[in-house]
Amino acid sequence: SQTIHQWPATLVQPVGSPLSLECTVEGTSNPNLYWYRQAAGRGLQLLFYSVGIGQISSEVPQNLSASRPQDRQFILSSKKLLLSDSGFYLCAWSVLGGRSSPLHFGNGTRLTVT
Amino acid sequence: AQSVTQPDIHITVSEGASLELRCNYSYGATPYLFWYVQSPGQGLQLLLKYFSGDTLVQGIKGFEAEFKRSQSSFNLRKPSVHWSDAAEYFCAVALLAGGGNKLTFGTGTQLKVEL
Numbered sequence: 297s298q299t300i301h302q303w304p305a306t307l308v309q310p311v312g313s314p315l316s317l318e319c320t321v322e323g324t325s326n327p328n329l330y331w332y333r334q335a336a337g338r339g340l341q342l343l344f345y346s347v348g349i350g351q352i353s354s355e356v357p358q359n360l361s362a363s364r365p366q367d368r369q370f371i372l373s374s375k376k377l378l379l380s381d382s383g384f385y386l387c388a389w390s391v392l393g394g395r396s397s398p399l400h401f402g403n404g405t406r407l408t409v410t
Numbered sequence: 411a412q413s414v415t416q417p418d419i420h421i422t423v424s425e426g427a428s429l430e431l432r433c434n435y436s437y438g439a440t441p442y443l444f445w446y447v448q449s450p451g452q453g454l455q456l457l458l459k460y461f462s463g464d465t466l467v468q469g470i471k472g473f474e475a476e477f478k479r480s481q482s483s484f485n486l487r488k489p490s491v492h493w494s495d496a497a498e499y500f501c502a503v504a505l506l507a508g509g510g511n512k513l514t515f516g517t518g519t520q521l522k523v524e525l
Contacts, residue, residue, distance in 0.1 A: 302453075328511060339500065339517040340454075355512075386453055390511050396442055396461045396504075397511050401453035 298323035302387050302402035309409055315360075315374040317405050319387030322368065327389040329370040330399060331362055334384040346370060347392065382409045412437040412503050416516035423491050424524045431486040431519050433501030442504035443484045444513065445475055449497045457499075460484065471495070496523045 299322045309315060321327050331343040342355045344362035352362050359378050363371045370387055384406050388399040413436045423429055435441050442461040446454040458469025465477040475486045484501060498520050502513040 330512075340513075340515040342512055342514075345512060388454075394511070396459070398444055398456045398459055399454075399511065399513055400456070401446075403453045404451070406451070 298389070298400065300387060300389055300400060300402040302385075302405055304405060305403065306406045307408070309377050309407065311379055311409055312376050315372070315377050315381070315407070317372040317385055317387075317407075319370045319372075319402060320368055321370075321389045324368070324389070324391070326367060326392050328392055328397075329364060329368075330388040330390070331370065331372050332386045332388065332401075334386060334404075336383075340386065344372070377409045379409050382407055412441075412505050412514050414501050414503050414514055414516035416499075416501055416519050418519045419517070420520045420522065422522040422524060425493050426490050429486075429488045429491045429495070429521070431499050431501075431521070433484045433486065433516060434482050435484060435501070435503045436482065437503050437505075441477075441484075443475075443477065444502045444504065445469065445473070445484075445486050446500045446502065446515075447471075447497045448500065448518075454500060457486070491521075491523055493523045493525055496521055 302319045330345045332340040334340050346364045360374050386404045387402045390397040390399045415434045444459045445457040448454045457473050458467050460467045460477045468474050473488050498518045500518045501516045505512045
């Protein structure tokens, strides 16, 4: 069966420090991969998605970037964190294909920028 | 652009009572719709999905949802709520773009269950 791993689970970082969140998927090949952010009291905002190695689509201009160095690995990064980057970050995957393919989420990373 | 509205931010029901969570969508074509549930500090779990066929769809944990095109709604229901159903619920509509299945989520409904 397919599983998705995200780490770390929680992270406290000072303003101006770099960020690297990692997500890996097991049990499937060529997945679509996604990074969402969930701010307190708000819905989920799609940040990036990827349909293949090295292919990244950005949804919202911001202080973050994403990379997909391997088929089942998705990394969210920042060179210098801002206070506004605080939130709950969720990685997800779906089968490569149409709109009927649901997204499967990891357990998330709680990021607090101080 | 597609959008999803969940008009109820918080809902409180008694254990054993019935539940209906509202979801309205805006989408130009046939919508692909999903309901997810999120427990505190956790990721989202898929409850059910609709993309064609029977307008009443069954999901996990005893949930069901009915698609009503005339009302642009996809409300989630459960006949008898259990205390373990307390969580946040998200409705989402899918947009296929560049090969990726992009979900647009509502802002969620927080469900509290009174014992």
